[in-house]
Amino acid sequence: MSVVRQIRYIMLGDNIKTFLKGQGMTVKKLSEATGIPEPSIKNMIYGLSTNPKADTIIKIAKALQCAPQELLREEKTVYETPQSNFSLYQHIVQAIHNTAKRKNISLENQRLRRFYIEEAYNYAVANTKPNTEPTVDEAFIDWIVGKEMQS
Numbered sequence: 001m002s003v004v005r006q007i008r009y010i011m012l013g014d015n016i017k018t019f020l021k022g023q024g025m026t027v028k029k030l031s032e033a034t035g036i037p038e039p040s041i042k043n044m045i046y047g048l049s050t051n052p053k054a055d056t057i058i059k060i061a062k063a064l065q066c067a068p069q070e071l072l073r074e075e076k077t078v079y080e081t082p083q084s085n086f087s088l089y090q091h092i093v094q095a096i097h098n099t100a101k102r103k104n105i106s107l108e109n110q111r112l113r114r115f116y117i118e119e120a121y122n123y124a125v126a127n128t129k130p131n132t133e134p135t136v137d138e139a140f141i142d143w144i145v146g147k148e149m150q151s
Contacts, residue, residue, distance in 0.1 A: 012052070013045040014110050015071045019064040033063035046107060047093045047117075091136045092120045099138075099145045119144055 020030060027045070031038040036056060043049040044060075054068075061068040096116045100107050107113045120141050128134040 012049075012057075012071055013047050015073070016041070016045050016060060016064070017110070019066055019071070023064055025064070030060065030063055034059040036060070046097055046113075048097060088124060088134050088136065089117070089121060092117055092124065092141070095136050095138060095141045096120060096145060099141050103146050105146050116141075116145055 016030075020027065025033075027038055027041050030036075031041055034041075034056075036059060040049065040056075041060070044052055044056075057068045057071055061071055064071075096113070097107065099105075100116075107116075120136070123140050124134040124137055127137065
């Protein structure tokens with residue numbers, strides 16, 4: 001197996017949710033306070049927004065009464081082989097979001113959402129043939145999303 005290296009990624013969505021809850025604010029109220037459309041905020045919360053602009057982060061931080069750095073500070077470790085990339089992660093997040101939406105399953109639970117992402121990511125990497133890029137396995141994602149609900 002390839003040498004494993006760690007990458008770090010910002011958990012912006014989790015931080016926004018934490019501050020929303022702490023302020024007793026909804027996504028709709030945050031949208032009204034910032035002028036940022038609700039779908040854009042939800043995309044950040046669910047990790048579908050890949051590169052929000054600095055002024056967007058500043059507007060959100062101001063409305064949530066926190067420093068922009070507080071929204072960006074928490075990091076999560078995932079494992080990646082040299083062949084994989086951030087694009088794979090983004091595709092997995094999108095596939096999980098689409099599958100959950102199709103199955104009418106909420107992704108509000110942060111731990112569950114992380115579980116789906118990490119499992120799909122690790123599965124893709126583990127099942128990659130030598131000298132090829134890892135790909136999203138839609139069948140695996142379809143199988144794993146909602147699986148724990150059947151128990």
